[in-house]
Amino acid sequence: MTLHRLILREIRHRKVNFALSVLGAAVAVAAVLSTVGALRAYDRETEAVIDEMEEATKAEMAKLEDEIRKSMKGLGFNLFIFPEGQDLSEVYAEGFASRTMPEEYVTKLAESGVVTVNHLLPSLTKKLEWPEQKRTVILIGVRGEVPIAHRSPKAPLIDPVEPGHLVMGYELHRSLGLKKGDTVTFMEREFTIDDTYEARGSKDDITLWMNLGECQEMLDMKGEINAIQALECNCATVDRLGEIRAELGEILPNTQIIETQSTALARAEARNQAAATSRAQIEAKEEQRARLRAEREKLAGWLLPVATLVSMIWIGLLAFINVRERLPEIGILRAIGVKGRTILGAFLGRAVLAGVVGGVIGVVVAKVVKLPSVDSGPIIESGEWIAAIVTAPLLAALAAWLPSLAAAQRDPAEVLRHD
Amino acid sequence: MTESNPNTAASPETELSPSALSVANVSKRYRTPDGNVQAIDDVSLSLAPGDFVALHGPSGCGKSTLLLMAGGLLSPDSGVLEIGGEDPYALGAEARAAFRAERVGFVFQQFHLIPFLDVLDNVLVGELAGTSTNGEFRDRARELLDRFQLGHRLHHVPSKLSIGEQQRVALARAFLRSPALILADEPTGNLDAENAAIILEHLGNFAATGDGAVLMVTHDDRAKAAAGRSVEMREGRLV
């Protein structure tokens, strides 16, 4: 005859009391674990939802970026580098800058290892009277593209004009009846017309293009230019202009940079807008889920202790009933010399067993049962269910402690006298 | 003390060895909020090994109280009580429990079998008291149960047994460790004549071996007759 045999036989005999104790432990463990597990599942779900939204945003951004890249191709120059201090309202009114900067700036830029811009084109522009023809023209001195030192050469966007040659806008050549190959006098010099442009409906139609060096010489502005045109690199990110300004500002501190409107720009703006909207949506989603989570956490906050306490009271009560039922048994066992702590062990052992069985059942239930409002089942980490199976019998023993102690200290004479 | 009490006349040879039970001027008073009850009043009694003594008297005269004190379950207010020459109340609670397990066997009117243990386990339940749980009493239990005509019922629970059979299981449990003293409180009180006779015969046989003594509380005249000696009690005193 051993103690564990006594415990097991008694359990088999009083199945209902034991089953109810097991139920108490199981319900508490299941409640605690599924709450914790559901919270974690909810967190994982949130992560997945946010990840998915971010993924979708990224894909959308990539698509927009690609469109921007495509529309950037063949765009022509869209960046103007002007001397520092140039009044931009004058530029917008006149179409060019009146202030000048040294021509070496372009060389400096080309040799600097710049990455955010392409195709550097220095120019000197001036509006003046064509003395021989008595009409206003815009004279632009160009020297062709300055190759960027560290890059492989690209096809230039604009061809240079040779000294002694001119390229003429539509309005000029049409009204003067000139064509390619004709010669013309401009400011007392002879020029051959290299090319005549079709109508562009802009200042270009009253523009004369000539060689930059020749232009500087004629205007007595040797070594000076008033703009460098450039094409922004299509590798730039969302804040293109900021990036370009940051880089160019380092190389050419005494300049300012403007970007002209274009479809590419509009698309870039749209992309920025879309990015901001997505970010706001993700944030809203995160916030909504965080709020729901906080509510559930609050629920868990009182559910866990209440479930544990109620279950312990329940187990304690059942232990008390069990002790009451077994008083004659306790009396005779004590009379024949069974020690008080053996009696204590019999009752505590029973509670521990109820805790173990209840704990295991609780874990299984928590793993199987899906709570509503969480799509995936609860996620319970192995440490947690092991802790539950260890803790449940300890708490059950604690709950049954007082009744068990009362049983162990019961005076057998008290029980047996009335026989 | 033996001279002063005519009921304790013992044979000369047993007087040399320690008596199975020696009660000397023992008193016990129950204190209750409604007043005190002098349950035992200066009682002296001695049982030598081999004695089979019946204790009788009106209800409430203190028989059960005396039996519980004799069994080391209820300490006297005054006087000295010895079992096999040793005072159980000089021991601590744990040691006294071990002492009871070894020296005393109890039989009650209500049998007090453990309802969820089978017959064999009920007899062996005393193993829970002590160090030896290696089955040294198994053979002894089977032998006792065979002797009590219960060899074929070893694995039945008490509720499946007749009243007489249940009391024989309780008797086997009391005999398991061959105690020096068997204390029986109305062991035949719930039994018919036939079963009562069987129990009395076994108690008589136990005493007859001369290894231990039996003190039996009873109202039953046949039981008194079966005992070698009869002691009467009134209002806490032996008469």
Ligand SMILES: Nc1ncnc2c1ncn2[C@@H]1O[C@H](COP(=O)(O)OP(=O)(O)OP(=O)(O)O)[C@@H](O)[C@H]1O
């Ligand atoms: N715990 C107690 N508190 C107060 N009085 C008690 C207590 N136990 C017993 N008594 C009283 O002590 C006296 C002796 O009781 P005891 O049970 O020993 O009598 P008994 O001779 O065994 O009676 P019965 O033949 O009815 O079993 C009785 O008057 C009883 O009421």
Ligand SMILES: [Mg+2]
């Ligand atoms: Mg009584």
